[in-house]
Amino acid sequence: MGWQRRVLRVDLTAGTSAVEPLNMEWANAYLGERGLASKYLMESMDPKVDALSPENALIFATGPLTGTMASTSGRYAVVTKGPLTGAIACSNSGGKFGAELKFAGYDLLIVHGRSERPVYLHIADDEVVIADAAPVWGTSCWNTEEWLKAHHQDPLLKVASIGVAGESLVRYACVVNDLHRAAGRSGVGAVMGSKQLKAVAVRGTKGVTVEDPKRFMSAVAQTKAKLWDDPGRRGLEKYGTNAMIDNMHGFGGLPTRNSQQVQFEGTTKINARAMRATGEDGHRNLVTNKACFGCTIACGRIAKINPTHFTIVNRKEYRHASGGLEYETAFAFGAECGIDDIDALTFANFIMNEQGMDPISFGGTLAAAMELYEMGVITDADTDGVPLEFGNAEALTIMAEKTGRFEGFGRVLGLGSKRLAEKYGRPEVSITIKGQEIPGYDARALQGMGLGYATSPRGACHMKHDVFEEDMDDVSGNGKAKPCKDSQDRIAAVDSTGLCWFTTSAWGLEEFAVQVDAACEGEWTAARLTEVGERTFNLERRFNLAAGLTSADDTLPKRFLRTPAPSGTAEGKVNELSVMLPAYYRERGWTSDGVPTNETLSRLRV
Amino acid sequence: MHKALLIDPHKCTSCMQCELACSFEHTGAFNPARSRIKIFEFEHGARSIPYTCTQCEEAWCLHACPVEAITVNLATGAKEVDANVCVGCKVCTIACPFGTINYSADTGKVVKCDLCGGNPQCAEACPTGAITYVDASWTGLARMQASAVAAHGQPGA
Numbered sequence: 001m002g003w004q005r006r007v008l009r010v011d012l013t014a015g016t017s018a019v020e021p022l023n024m025e026w027a028n029a030y031l032g033e034r035g036l037a038s039k040y041l042m043e044s045m046d047p048k049v050d051a052l053s054p055e056n057a058l059i060f061a062t063g064p065l066t067g068t069m070a071s072t073s074g075r076y077a078v079v080t081k082g083p084l085t086g087a088i089a090c091s092n093s094g095g096k097f098g099a100e101l102k103f104a105g106y107d108l109l110i111v112h113g114r115s116e117r118p119v120y121l122h123i124a125d126d127e128v129v130i131a132d133a134a135p136v137w138g139t140s141c142w143n144t145e146e147w148l149k150a151h152h153q154d155p156l157l158k159v160a161s162i163g164v165a166g167e168s169l170v171r172y173a174c175v176v177n178d179l180h181r182a183a184g185r186s187g188v189g190a191v192m193g194s195k196q197l198k199a200v201a202v203r204g205t206k207g208v209t210v211e212d213p214k215r216f217m218s219a220v221a222q223t224k225a226k227l228w229d230d231p232g233r234r235g236l237e238k239y240g241t242n243a244m245i246d247n248m249h250g251f252g253g254l255p256t257r258n259s260q261q262v263q264f265e266g267t268t269k270i271n272a273r274a275m276r277a278t279g280e281d282g283h284r285n286l287v288t289n290k291a292c293f294g295c296t297i298a299c300g301r302i303a304k305i306n307p308t309h310f311t312i313v314n315r316k317e318y319r320h321a322s323g324g325l326e327y328e329t330a331f332a333f334g335a336e337c338g339i340d341d342i343d344a345l346t347f348a349n350f351i352m353n354e355q356g357m358d359p360i361s362f363g364g365t366l367a368a369a370m371e372l373y374e375m376g377v378i379t380d381a382d383t384d385g386v387p388l389e390f391g392n393a394e395a396l397t398i399m400a401e402k403t404g405r406f407e408g409f410g411r412v413l414g415l416g417s418k419r420l421a422e423k424y425g426r427p428e429v430s431i432t433i434k435g436q437e438i439p440g441y442d443a444r445a446l447q448g449m450g451l452g453y454a455t456s457p458r459g460a461c462h463m464k465h466d467v468f469e470e471d472m473d474d475v476s477g478n479g480k481a482k483p484c485k486d487s488q489d490r491i492a493a494v495d496s497t498g499l500c501w502f503t504t505s506a507w508g509l510e511e512f513a514v515q516v517d518a519a520c521e522g523e524w525t526a527a528r529l530t531e532v533g534e535r536t537f538n539l540e541r542r543f544n545l546a547a548g549l550t551s552a553d554d555t556l557p558k559r560f561l562r563t564p565a566p567s568g569t570a571e572g573k574v575n576e577l578s579v580m581l582p583a584y585y586r587e588r589g590w591t592s593d594g595v596p597t598n599e600t601l602s603r604l605r606v
Numbered sequence: 607m608h609k610a611l612l613i614d615p616h617k618c619t620s621c622m623q624c625e626l627a628c629s630f631e632h633t634g635a636f637n638p639a640r641s642r643i644k645i646f647e648f649e650h651g652a653r654s655i656p657y658t659c660t661q662c663e664e665a666w667c668l669h670a671c672p673v674e675a676i677t678v679n680l681a682t683g684a685k686e687v688d689a690n691v692c693v694g695c696k697v698c699t700i701a702c703p704f705g706t707i708n709y710s711a712d713t714g715k716v717v718k719c720d721l722c723g724g725n726p727q728c729a730e731a732c733p734t735g736a737i738t739y740v741d742a743s744w745t746g747l748a749r750m751q752a753s754a755v756a757a758h759g760q761p762g763a
Contacts, residue, residue, distance in 0.1 A: 068636050069626045069731070096622070103637060156639075179651060205712075207629065207637025217630075228733055287652045291621035296733045298619040302652045321652035 001211040002064030002519035003027055007040075008106045008128065010121060012195050013054055013113030017128045022107050028522060029605065031529075032063030032107065034090050035496035035536035037079035040108060041088065042539060047547035051083040051187075052169060052194040054114035060101060060160070060200065061109075063498025067102035067208040067294075069217065070515045071224045072500035074099050074293025081547065082186035083194075084171045084361065084416055085434040085459040088543040091174065091188050092495060093160075094292030094300075095181030100158035102498075103204025111195060120144075120161075120199040122152065125206060133198035138164060140354045140404075141176040148201045161199035162189040163355035168406035169193050170414035172361030172437070180323025180353045181292065181300075186436060186458045187416075189356050216518035223511045227296050232505025236299035237289055239272035241327040244440070246271055248331070251472070252568010253445030255438060256335040257390045258367035259431045259559055262442045262568045266340025270330050274342055275303065283307070285342055287321045297502055301325060305350070309343035311397050323353050328462075331440030332363025337370060338390035348400040355404030361416060364437025366399055368417040368429050369409075377424050384408040431557045434459030434549070443560040445570040446471040448480035451580045454554045455484070457540035463501060464491055475569055477576030481583035492540075493533030535604045538588075538596050542606065551594030554581060608683035610742035611719075611726060613656050617736035620645055620654035627731035631722055640710070642719045643728045643737075656737055658728070659706040659719035661685055667718065670701035683742065684721040692716055 003022055010017040023040075030036040037059040049055040059079045066073055076098025082089030101109060104125050111121075118133040135151075136144040145159040159177060166173035166189035173189030174182040183189075192198075210216040227233055235243055248254035249267040256264040268274065275286040283306045291298035303324025305312050312318045325345055329352075333345045352359045366388075372378040373388035380387065384402070386395050386409070402410030412420055417437050421430035431438050436459030443450030448467030456464040466487040467480055490509060494501055497512055509526035517524035544553075555561075560575040585592060589600035596606070625641035633640050643658035665685045668676040675691035676698065678684070687707075692715040698707050699716060707718040719726075721739075729739040740747070 069623065069630060099622075099638075103639065205637065205639035207633065207635030207640065209635045213630075213634065224733070289619065290651055290654070291619035293622050294626060295619070295621050296623075298621065298734075302650075320650045322650050 001209055001521060002068070002516070003032065004102060004105050004107050004208070006106050007108045007110060008123070009110045009112070010128070010130070011112045012115040012119065012130070012197060015115070015130055017130065029532070030536060031493070031496040031516070031532050033061045033066070033075065033077045033496045033498055034079065034092065034492060035532055037061035037077055037108060038088065038090065038536055038539050038543065040110060041079050041081075042543055044110060044112070045081070047081065047543050049081070051081040051086060051191060054112075054195070056081050056191055056194070058111040058188070058191050058195060058197075059108055062098050062102045062107055063496055064520050065515060066498030067099040068210060068519060069220045070294065070499060070519070071220070071227050071296040072292065072294060072503050073498055074295060075498050075500055076101060077495065078175050078183040078188040080188055080191045082188065082458060083169070083190045084187040085436050086547055087434055087459060087549055088457050088540050088547075089186035089188050090458060090495070090540075091183035091185045093175070093177055093181050093183040094295070094500065095178030096293045097158045097160045097177035097202065098498075099293045100202045100204045102208055103206055104202050105204065105206045109200065111197060114194065115196040118196045118198050120148070120201060121197065123200065123202045125204060136198055137167065140164065141356050142179060142354050144199050145179060148199060152201065154203060157201050157203050159199055159201045161356070162192045163357075163404065164406055165355045165357045165404050165414065166190055166193035167198070168414065170357060170403060170406065171416040171419070172358040172365070174356050174358050176353055176356045182353065182356070182358075184358045185360065185461065187358075210519040211521050212518045216515065219514040219518050223507060223515060224296050226511065227503055227506045230506035233297050236297050236502060240275070240289070240299050240301045240324075242272040242275065242301075242325055242330050244327040245330050245335075248440060251445055252565060252570055253442045254331065254335050255431070255440060255442050257338045258336060258371040258429065259438070259442065259557070260371070262445055262565050262570070264335035264338070266334065266338070269340040270325070270334040270342050270345055275301065275325060279306070281306070281308070285346060286324060292500070295500065297500070299502060303346050305346050306343045309347070310394070311344060311347040318347065318350055322350050325349055328439055329359040329363070332360045333396055335440070336363050336367040337396055339393050339396055341393035344393035344397050347397050351397075351400040351404050357404060360439050361437040362400065362403060362413070364431060365413050365415075365417040365420055366396065368421055368431065369413060371429050372421070372424055372426060375426070377426055382409060382412070428558050431559060432460060433556060434553050436460045442565065442570070443556055443575045444565040444573050445475060445568055447475060447477050447575055447580070448484050450556055450560060450575040450577060451477070451480050451484045451584060452488070454556055454577055454581065455488070455584060457537070457544055464488055466491065466504070475573060477579040480580050481587045485584060485587040488537055489530055489533035491533070492536040493529040496532055496536060531604065535606055538600065538604055538606050541596055545595060554594055608742040609724075609739050610661065610745055611658065611721070611729060612738045612740045612745045612748075614736050615653065615655040617734045618645065618654040618656055619734055620647055620651070621733065623731040623733060624656055624728035624737055627727040631727040632717070640712075642717055656728070657706070659685070660704065661719070661721070666701040666703060667698035667707045670697045672697060679720070679723070682721045682724045685718070686720045687716055687718055689713070689715045
């Protein structure tokens with residue numbers, strides 16, 4: 001109950017699929033989604049193999065609460081070895097695909113090998129077919145989803161697919177489901193492309209049951225009411241995640257122009273209020289908000305580009321509404337590239353969803369290329385004649401399309417910031433950790449965030465820890481190690497339930513525990529969830545150490561460690577990682593080299 | 607006094623909690639494939655519309671049924687299918703102009719909204735008020751009130 005107790009394993013090299021029972025010993029230790037998929041990944045492949053080789057495994061994982069009545073039950077995770085970082089990649093997504101996979105009767109879908117020709121997977125409950133993807137290979141995620149629904153005469157089909165970017169092994173290609181939700185980070189879409197797997201199309205009619213329905217519905221009603229009344233939730237519903245950009249600009253933590261600055265003067269033109277404002281011509285960027293499956297928050301943005309804007313004035317195919325700006329997109333395309341044109345940002349965001357690319361990594365890579373262009377290292381001869389100056393909105397939209405179609409300079413941008421900067425002999429220009437581009441928080445202003453970046457298993461990431469309040473209270477490295485460690489464990493637990501991290505403004509682990517406990521067999525307390533989280537985090541660490549990463553990779557770009565913040569709350573300061581990291585390793589029960597001690601591993605039964 | 611489901615698509619976020627609640631009430635499992643209320647998305651996800659049986663007064667399904675498996679619940683006004691009587695002939699599914707009564711291959715019977723005996727779980731579950739259960743004779747009341755408020759607020763009105 002909660003779990004479907006079934007795993008679907010597909011071998012694309014052999015062209016076979018088989019169902020196996022869920023390993024309940026692992027499910028009891030790692031719960032589901034992120035934790036359970038990490039365990040299965042560790043047991044299904046050698047962490048040393050190349051991420052884009054057939055030997056890598058690609059796991060789509062639901063949690064025990066995915067597809068249930070619990071608020072935000074639409075989450076699934078894609079777990080694999082990431083081609084951007086060489087580390088374990090875990091990207092989760094909402095929309096409706098994850099719940100549908102669960103309804104078809106599977107907790108996990110594990111894909112091995114590599115098909116000789118492009119294929120897609122069609123799953124209708126117990127019927128699993130590896131089908132020819134030739135009609136959609138070379139086309140976008142949007143076209144693929146439309147074609148699959150028409151081809152199978154099934155408008156209720158749920159689709160997760162890659163675009164041309166994923167096919168072309170763009171290092172930060174993502175898996176897009178339901179048109180504009182994505183397992184976005186770390187290049188999980190490139191792994192799918194390397195396997196020649198264009199899409200997974202699912203239709204499930206089996207449903208999900210829970211252990212104690214009466215207690216579960218009571219727990220769901222109570223937690224849902226608490227979430228509904230939460231001011232954080234109300235803010236997300238009305239303004240979306242982009243409410244954050246004003247805070248970060250004001251605080252001086254908004255990475256701007258490839259993190260050379262920490263405040264962006266164009267913020268008011270691309271913030272949540274700008275999205276909601278109706279212009280003199282009657283156009284409004286934001287059309288409505290939208291929920292993922294089972295969600296009581298509904299933070300998703302649905303937006304339209306101004307029809308008179310240069311990007312679409314002659315292109316009717318982009319005039320419809322689609323996924324709008326999140327904070328991370330507004331930061332990555334806006335502040336980090338110095339661009340304040342909200343329609344250009346929205347257009348580039350559409351292209352990210354259409355061709356399946358991570359906007360954070362694309363924006364970070366373009367920003368690095370812009371800095372190199374302004375340094376004179378890259379010239380018009382490299383960029384197909386497009387002047388890559390900071391603030392050039394047209395350059396953003398052209399390069400988004402070129403990268404999405406893997407053409408011209410887009411092929412270089414598709415390498416990601418680290419490989420691009422190395423190619424031009426200027427590695428210091430890449431603002432990445434473990435090869436992954438930073439999200440929208442400057443590590444000098446938000447010190448604990450920096451520690452989280454350095455120690456996140458998938459490289460620079462804002463979704464694996466939460467030291468936000470401590471960071472706003474104190475711009476120093478003092479006292480950040482423990483809250484960073486504790487929040488990493490807490491979030492790893494949340495990521496293993498099948499629910500969304502955005503509930504945590506209203507819920508603590510207690511609220512997750514009462515729902516998991518009623519849905520699943522056994523006793524599930526907040527303490528046990530914390531243990532699942534810590535166990536998962538240590539397992540991810542073991543994967544990365546086995547893959548060849550060391551404590552030397554737990555670092556930050558020199559810009560955060562050596563160059564003082566030019567303005568804002570942290571003016572004159574650098575990140576104090578050297579103070580935080582040893583304290584963090586101690587909190588974790590890891591050696592001074594960042595290796596979990598035998599004592600820690602046996603305590604957690606990793 | 608009968609009550610009716612009132613649907614306001616402008617408030618729908620497409621969260622599917624109505625479908626989860628409906629399927630749970632009727633099957634004991636969370637299973638949108640077995641829900642009697644469905645959400646349809648339009649305009650690339652910009653609009654979402656929940657749709658279910660309107661409980662017609664002169665119900666096509668009821669009149670079409672050759673074995674009188676569909677009867678009126680006098681307490682709620684709902685047209686209910688008696689699964690013990692239904693023979694799965696599907697004539698009602700042809701008769702219904704709205705498509706809101708459907709054959710279930712799992713059970714060999716037809717299923718439709720029964721207003722959950724007077725406590726519709728879709729309305730209970732809807733977080734935004736897109737689905738409410740109101741006086742059947744005054745489904746326009748909220749909109750009428752909103753119009754009155756708008757008119758009152760206009761200059762000179």
